Amino acid sequence: MSPVPASRNSIVRLLNASRHVACPCHSCSGSRNPVGALNTFRKFATPVDLPTKEYAFEVAAANLRFGDGVAREIGMDFKNMGAKKIGLFTDPNLVKLYPVRTAVQALEAEGVPYEVFDRVAVEPTDKSWLDAIDWSRKHDFTHFLAVGGGSVIDTAKAANLFTVYRDADLYDFINAPIGKGLPITQTLRPLVAIPTTAGTGSETTGTAILDIPSRNFKTGIANRALRPILGVVDTFSTDSCPKEVHISAGLDVLFHALESYTAIPYQERSPRPANPKLRPAYQGSNPISDVFSMWALREAVHNLPRVARDQGDQNAKRQMLLASTFAGIGFGSAGVHLAHGMSYPISGLNKTGPKFKMPGYAVPHPIIPHGISVALTGPAVFRFTAPSSPDRHREVLSIFRGISTSDNSISRLSDADIGPALYEAIAQFLDGIGVPRGLKKVGYTSADIDRLVDGTIPQRRVLDLAPGIGDVAGEDGREHLTSILEGSLEY
Helix, strand or coil: CCCCCCCHHHHHHHHHHHCCCCCHHHHCCHHHCHHHHHHHHHHHHCCCCCCCCCCCCCCCCCEEEEECCHHHHHHHHHHHCCCCCEEEECCCCHHHCHHHHHHHHHHHHCCCCEEEECCCCCCCEHHHHHHHHHHHHHHCCCEEEEEECHHHHHHHHHHHHHHHCCCCCHHHCCCCCCCCCCCCCCCCCCEEEEECCCCCCHHHCCEEEEEECCCCEEEEEECHHHCCCEEEEECCCCCCCCHHHHHHHHHHHHHHHHHHHHCCEHHHCCCCCCCHHHCCCCCCECHHHHHHHHHHHHHHHHHHHHHHHCCCCHHHHHHHHHHHHHHHHHHHHHCCCHHHHHHHHHHHHHCCCCCCECCCCCCCCCECCHHHHHHCCHHHHHHHHHHHCHHHHHHHHHHHHCCCCCCHHHHCCCHHHHHHHHHHHHHHHHHHCCCCCCHHHHCCCHHHHHHHHHHHCCCHHHHCCCCCCCCCCCCCCHHHHHHHHHCCCCC
């Protein structure tokens, strides 16, 4: 029997693996980067301490309360904490609806003083954050309450941080290399979060995301100190969401789970921090995050189409809320990678570029909602990452197809065929819930690819967790990002 020719993916994996060996001719990047090659030879000429890989991971999550109508308990919580004055953060739409009304009634029933900030922007910007921070600093709250989706919770996290660090600049804590990425060493004030979308999982994480329009991309702050002390997941809180918000938020759940499960393993991340306080929030996939992420993925794949068909399906909405929380715990330690990294310029450039406005969003400006911006590259992303861990991607494929990995249609696929099959499965899933079929459908063209890549390159916090990029010495990802984005123009 003649030997089977090696696939292109197999060759790429072999070449990537060879770049990790202790030989300067394998460690350099070739003629494209002669300076890098020279520096590599210098390292071998002069003894130095090479970066050491990580050997540990940390998992941290907020205390959680889940149930029907549990937001009614929030007044007692703050009274139990001895709160003197609460800053309640929400947005102009939610301030009139059940979640905020319930929270306010609960605070008033216990006689807890509060002030309401209802100017949180959907997809917040540096300007909207500064507005919230300035307001918060003037009131000097002892406690914070966020009632809303990820935009509201993230804004409350920022207001809390910069109320404690009164003289700090916004960029002091924004992730490097965009900001300084300084550690948070002071104790922040207690923050309680009531999520009103089944999406971001922000009630469980120490991450806050913002858009910087002047840079045409999103970035954020990631530090465990930002994490709420309590997430109150009231199953009635998503009832007022429009269909489009349910879908976009649910896609965020799905890709949080999918990206964290396929991120590079924590022990492949380098360099190891010199001090445990410097260990990042996003550390790579690990045995604990895997459990939460896979449960969330199964629930999202099963229940998101149900919610898209029928917003009155209470059981499906309940399960999506649970999935959002589980995914938040999963990616809160493992992190996300390519789909999220590329979503930031996709959303950011839209404001001055295509100016696409998603139906169902009551905002006066162009918007590609976060979950949609993540999903647009999803099929191409996981076609790219599949060769890094075929078994994991095979398991993901089985979930999208709703069958066991032992089914012949899954088990007989070669490793080289997993990526293309997963591409088709994700594309079919997205099509079934009405997601635009690629970047062209939201107004981008091939002429925008370079700018989208330029906006993704600085997102090192997530790119460094991407298989094929974060685990390859000297790889900035530009060539791969270009290919993925080109493959995402339409499907």
